[in-house]
Amino acid sequence: MKKLMRIRHLPSKIPFPLVDPQLQSFLSGRIWLEDHLPFLNQTIQYHIKYKLIERQSGIQQKRCRRCHSQHLYPFFCSKCQGPCSYCLDCFNMGRISNCSQLVQWTGPKIKQSEQPKMTWNGQLTPAQQRVVNECLAMSTDYLIHAVTGAGKTEMLFPLIESSLQQGKRVCLATPRTDVVLELLPRLQQAFQKTEVQAFYGGSGHPKQYAPLVLATTHQLLRFEHTFDLILVDEADAFPYSYDKKLQYAVQKAKNEKARTIIVTATPTKKQRQLYLHNKSYSFLARRFHGADLPTPQYESLWSYERKLRKGKLPKKLAQWIQQCLQQKKPFLLFFPTIELMHIALPLIQAYDASIQAVHAKEELRKPYVQQLRDGQVSGLLTTTILERGITIANLQVAIVGAERRIFHAHALIQISGRVGRSKEMPTGQVIFYHHGITKQMDAACDEIRRLNEIGDDNG
Ligand SMILES: [Zn+2]
Numbered sequence: 140m141k142k143l144m145r146i147r148h149l150p151s152k153i154p155f156p157l158v159d160p161q162l163q164s165f166l167s168g169r170i171w172l173e174d175h176l177p178f179l180n181q182t183i184q185y186h187i188k189y190k191l192i193e194r195q196s197g198i199q200q201k202r203c204r205r206c207h208s209q210h211l212y213p214f215f216c217s218k219c220q221g222p223c224s225y226c227l228d229c230f231n232m233g234r235i236s237n238c239s240q241l242v243q244w245t246g247p248k249i250k251q252s253e254q255p256k257m258t259w260n261g262q263l264t265p266a267q268q269r270v271v272n273e274c275l276a277m278s279t280d281y282l283i284h285a286v287t288g289a290g291k292t293e294m295l296f297p298l299i300e301s302s303l304q305q306g307k308r309v310c311l312a313t314p315r316t317d318v319v320l321e322l323l324p325r326l327q328q329a330f331q332k333t334e335v336q337a338f339y340g341g342s343g344h345p346k347q348y349a350p351l352v353l354a355t356t357h358q359l360l361r362f363e364h365t366f367d368l369i370l371v372d373e374a375d376a377f378p379y380s381y382d383k384k385l386q387y388a389v390q391k392a393k394n395e396k397a398r399t400i401i402v403t404a405t406p407t408k409k410q411r412q413l414y415l416h417n418k419s420y421s422f423l424a425r426r427f428h429g430a431d432l433p434t435p436q437y438e439s440l441w442s443y444e445r446k447l448r449k450g451k452l453p454k455k456l457a458q459w460i461q462q463c464l465q466q467k468k469p470f471l472l473f474f475p476t477i478e479l480m481h482i483a484l485p486l487i488q489a490y491d492a493s494i495q496a497v498h499a500k501e502e503l504r505k506p507y508v509q510q511l512r513d514g515q516v517s518g519l520l521t522t523t524i525l526e527r528g529i530t531i532a533n534l535q536v537a538i539v540g541a542e543r544r545i546f547h548a549h550a551l552i553q554i555s556g557r558v559g560r561s562k563e564m565p566t567g568q569v570i571f572y573h574h575g576i577t578k579q580m581d582a583a584c585d586e587i588r589r590l591n592e593i594g595d596d597n598g
C-alpha cells in the first residue's frame with residue numbers, strides 16, 4: 140500500500156480514501172477477472188470496501204458478463220465445490236464461470252493531458268484533407284470509404300488529434316493482429332508525446348493507462364464504457380464482419396456518447412447505403428499519389444492443383460516467379476489453402492531458397508514480412524492473412540486459384556491493393572491465376588475499373 144494518493148473531492152461519507160494510482164491506471168476502463176488482477180489482495184479489498192472498485196458476477200441471467208455469450212458449459216467446479224458453468228466463447232481470455240467475480244474501476248477518473256501534440260508533420264493531399272474536414276464537421280457515427288493506397292492512416296491522425304485535444308480517450312481498433320503490428324510504430328511516431336498502447340493476442344497486459352489505444356476488436360472485450368472515439372479500421376475484414384461477439388465488443392468499449400468512425404476500402408453495400416442515407420459518408424476514390432489502382436490480369440492455370448500434387452510447378456507460374464527474381468521485385472503469391480501452399484513451397488524454393496511461406500499460425504510471419512521489405516527474402520507464399528494492412532515498395536502480386544471461394548470480391552480488391560502503393564513506384568503486376576473465371580473475380584475487376592473512373596473526378 141505504498142505510493143497512495145489522497146482524493147479530496149469524493150462525497151463526504153467516504154473519509155478521504157486512499158487511491159493506489161497504479162491500480163487506478165490499470166483498471167480504468169477495463170473489465171477484469173478479480174482473481175487475475177496483478178495487485179495484492181489486501182489492496183484490492185481496500186478499494187472494493189471504499190467503492191473505488193465494483194465487483195459483479197461473471198455470469199448474469201445465463202449470459203457471460205464479459206462477451207455476452209450464452210454458450211455456457213456445465214462442469215463440476217472445484218472453486219465453488221458444486222455444479223457450475225463457464226463461458227465457452229471467451230475462455231481463452233481467462234475462464235469466466237458462475238462463481239467468478241469481474242471488477243471495474245468506479246473511483247475518480249484519470250485526467251488526461253489536454254494538449255497532446257501530434258508529432259506527424261507530413262502533408263495531407265487536398266482530397267485527404269477534404270475527407271478529414273467532412274468527417275470533423277459531423278459528430279455522428281461515420282464511414283470513410285477510401286480506396287487501397289489512399290493514405291487512410293494519415294487521415295486518421297488529425298481525427299485522433301482533434302479528440303485527444305478535447306481530453307477524449309481514443310481507440311483505433313482492427314480485426315487483424317497484423318494490422319495492429321503494422322500501425323503501432325506509425326501511431327507512436329505520430330503521437331510521440333502521448334502514451335500509446337497496443338492490445339492484441341500475445342501483447343501481454345500493459346499496466347499504464349493510455350489515452351490512445353490500438354487494439355484488435357477481440358481485445359476490446361476486456362474494456363468497458365471507456366472510449367469517446369473508436370475508429371474501426373477494416374471493419375469488413377474477417378472475423379469482425381461475421382462475429383457478433385466482436386461487434387458487441389466495440390459497442391461495449393464505447394462511452395455512452397461515443398462516436399464510431401469506420402474506415403475501409405471495401406465497405407459492404409448495406410454499410411454504404413446506411414451511412415449515405417445518414418449523410419455521414421466520405422468517399423476517396425483516388426490513391427494519394429494520384430495514379431490508378433492496378434487492374435488485375437487473368438491467366439488460366441488449368442488443373443494447377445493436380446499438377447502441384449504431382450510435384451510439378453505449372454509453367455506459367457514458374458515463369459512469373461523467375462521474372463520477379465530476375466527483376467529483383469519482391470512478390471506475394473497467395474494460395475487458397477495452407478496445405479496447397481506447403482505442397483508448392485519446395486517446388487518454388489528450388490528457384491530461390493530464401494522464399495518462405497506464412498499463414499495465420501506461422502510465428503515467424505512478422506519477421507518474414509520485414510525481411511521481404513528489407514530484400515533479404517525474395518518473395519512470400521501466403522494465405523489471405525496478408526490480404527490487407529501490408530505496404531511494401533515495388534511489390535508484385537499473384538493469386539493461385541483466384542476462382543476459389545475464399546477469394547471473394549472484397550478479398551480480391553484488397554489483395555490487388557497491395558501493389559503500386561509508393562509514390563516512386565505507383566504501378567505493378569496483379570495476376571489472377573485461375574481454373575475458370577468466377578463472378579467474384581469479375582466483380583472485383585469491375586469495381587477497380589469503376590473506382591479508377593470515379594477517381595478522375597473525385598480525387
Ligand atoms: Zn464470455
Ligand SMILES: [Zn+2]
Binds near residue numbers: 219
Ligand atoms: Zn464455480
